[in-house]
Amino acid sequence: MNKVKEKLLEMKGVVVRYGGITANDRASLYLDEGEIVVLMGPNGAGKSTALKALFGLAPIESGEVRWHEKTVRPNPLTMTKMGIAFVSQGRRVFTSLTVKENLEMGAINLNDKQEIAVKIEEVYKIFPILKTKAKQNAWQLSGGQQQMVAIGRALMSDPKVLLLDEPSLGLSPKMVKEMFEKIKEINARHQTAIMVVEHNIKSVLKIAHRVYVLDKGAVVYASHGHNFNEQILEKVFLGEME
Ligand SMILES: Nc1ncnc2c1ncn2[C@@H]1O[C@H](COP(=O)(O)OP(=O)(O)OP(=O)(O)O)[C@@H](O)[C@H]1O
Numbered sequence: 001m002n003k004v005k006e007k008l009l010e011m012k013g014v015v016v017r018y019g020g021i022t023a024n025d026r027a028s029l030y031l032d033e034g035e036i037v038v039l040m041g042p043n044g045a046g047k048s049t050a051l052k053a054l055f056g057l058a059p060i061e062s063g064e065v066r067w068h069e070k071t072v073r074p075n076p077l078t079m080t081k082m083g084i085a086f087v088s089q090g091r092r093v094f095t096s097l098t099v100k101e102n103l104e105m106g107a108i109n110l111n112d113k114q115e116i117a118v119k120i121e122e123v124y125k126i127f128p129i130l131k132t133k134a135k136q137n138a139w140q141l142s143g144g145q146q147q148m149v150a151i152g153r154a155l156m157s158d159p160k161v162l163l164l165d166e167p168s169l170g171l172s173p174k175m176v177k178e179m180f181e182k183i184k185e186i187n188a189r190h191q192t193a194i195m196v197v198e199h200n201i202k203s204v205l206k207i208a209h210r211v212y213v214l215d216k217g218a219v220v221y222a223s224h225g226h227n228f229n230e231q232i233l234e235k236v237f238l239g240e241m242e
């Protein structure tokens, strides 16, 4: 029997404009509990804007964002409290803080030191390399390791939803593969729903449950479950979207 799933996080007909640029053009997409959903599309398609709109970091002109099927006015603080974590494009870490301190910064919802320590250990289980570098300043880490810190920091708040913007950007092929394995592991561990923007189409499709393609701010393709339209994805891959 098909159980009707509640949509966890959704945007409906969202329009975001920056001056004369329409960055999201009546974009509608959603994320179910426990899913890994991938946003693809050419540069400037509005993928980052969509994640930002969901997290309350983009000026939504019209349309709505819904959480558990209820309309919300997204802003980063309320979205964080509701259980959404956002890792922006370009691995933002506090470079002058240690790895451990960076992770602690993600525990804004926790006061108990013991609980924070437990959470940090959980992050180390996913990214063991970070444990060996716990006391190093983040600027001493490689790009991939910094990305792990950024994701690890997001995980500290035990999010229901993780919004990831190009986690593999600038990583070596080996690290890219590892990063996708980690994303899958994060999803499997706590059923964390993940919406990920990614250019590395071939690798990300291996872990994706569903796919959206954006172009010029609009959703131009939404896969039916795991049945991906290879032709459309090939076009995206080859940069042939019109
Ligand atoms: N803060 C901003 N101010 C002005 N224009 C913006 C801003 N953010 C995004 N844009 C514009 O909105 C459009 C969509 O940008 P967005 O960053 O969402 O694209 P993207 O799909 O994430 O691209 P990429 O793959 O290059 O990261 C682009 O034309 C971009 O120039």
Ligand SMILES: [Mg+2]
Pocket: 047, 048, 049, 089, 165, 197
């Ligand atoms: Mg982007």
